[in-house]
Amino acid sequence: MNFKSLRLACVLCFLCATAHAQNCVTQALGSLSKARSEIVAGNQEKGRQWIEQAALECPTSAIVLRKIADLYQAIGDLEAARSWRERAEAQERGTPLKLQSPIPSTAGAGPAGAAEGCNQLLQRQQRWVREKYAIVVGVSEFHNPAYNLKFAAKDASDFAAALQDPAVGRFRPGTEHVRLLLNENATVSNIRTAINDVARDARAEDLVVMYFSSHGTAAENDVAKDEAKSGYIVTHESDLSNLYATAFPMEELRRVVEKRIRACRVVLFLDTCFSGDTVSPAAGAGSKMLALGISDQTKERIAQGVGRVVIASSRNDERSWESEHDRNSYFTFYLLEALRTKGGLADITTIFTHLQREVPRAVKNEKHAKQTPVMWPEGQRLDIVIGTAID
Secondary structure, three states, X not given: OOHHHHHHHHHHHHHHHHHHHHHHHHHHHHHHHHHHXXXXXXXXXXXXXXXXXHHHHXXXXXXXXXXXXXXXXXXXXXXHHHXXXXXXXXXXXXXXXXOOOOOOOOOOOOHHHHHHHHHHHHHHHOOOEOOEEEEEEEOOOOOOHHHOOOOHHXXXXXXXXXXXOOOOOOOOOOOOOEEEEEHXXXXXXXXXXXXXXXXXXXXXXXXXXXXXXXXXXXXXXXXXOHHHOOOEEOXXXXXXXXXXXXXXXXXXXXXXXXXXXXXXXXXXXXXXXXXXXXXXXXXXXXXXXXXXXXXXXXXXXXXXXXXXXXXXXXXXXXXXXXXXXXXXXXXXXXXXXXXXXXXXXXXXXXXXXXXXXXXXXXXXHHHOOOOOOEEEXXXXXXXXXXXXXXX
């Protein structure tokens, strides 16, 4: 091919690409016009369907992306509007975001609608994560020193460090991405504030990780009537005679995951005690044991919903032990070990398999006791990767 022919071919290629782009915009604007008509007529659901159709037809046009944002703004879905406007701005800068298909909005939707939206997103986006947030809580030193633990605060600090390690968890640096609450800062009020901050910032396409290392109590220790009883995570100021006012309820944690946090991927690690038969810490020296364990039903309810995972350090009738070595609890030691495998890219199922294999062996050898990590939902292959890179 001579120079003139090559130049002609390049011109024709450019013209074809330009024509395709114009056709793409025209087609998408037509779908958005239909979306606007449906919204004006009060048919928001059909309007959303046309918006998503437009996004599929022309996901690389800043004009289309801005009009999508405007329509989401018009129907009051401010979170989706902001997300699409950011993508339009990125496209104009020449650095388009990787997510180029519509994000199902869960704003204002009931549990079924939110689950369906998350299911669609996870099927379409697989491992892609826009942003990651973590709440990490560890209490070794309590207001009542009789409850003190050896490694809980260190466990939490080491876990937070692993999350922000660029070779492991790959979370962005800064307290707005990994909120670490230790000892006297691990109060009910501060935990709620951290949750509120994450609920404000996290969007559907994000990942939220929550980690608690402390004692746990069972619903049987709550003085409420049966239908109102709750297990608790023991915080720095907790008083076992007044759990409702001074500890963090597991039932509230369930509601937080279900109702407040919009991220479609939520992973909860509980290195707390789920065992014992007294309220005396002396009954389980070297273990996180204040009371009968938080019920399996409560943990299972937290894990209900697409992309929600709960991994607990022990079964309901077992203690969660701290190691005799100057390192971490058994659960957190092997959790950190699992997080570092495959360059931080092991999925949740692989991490749990490592915990399930190593923790019982170590506790049996060193404590002559049983401790078996558990995960909900059970029997499913979960593709969530904590160390996945973000944009």
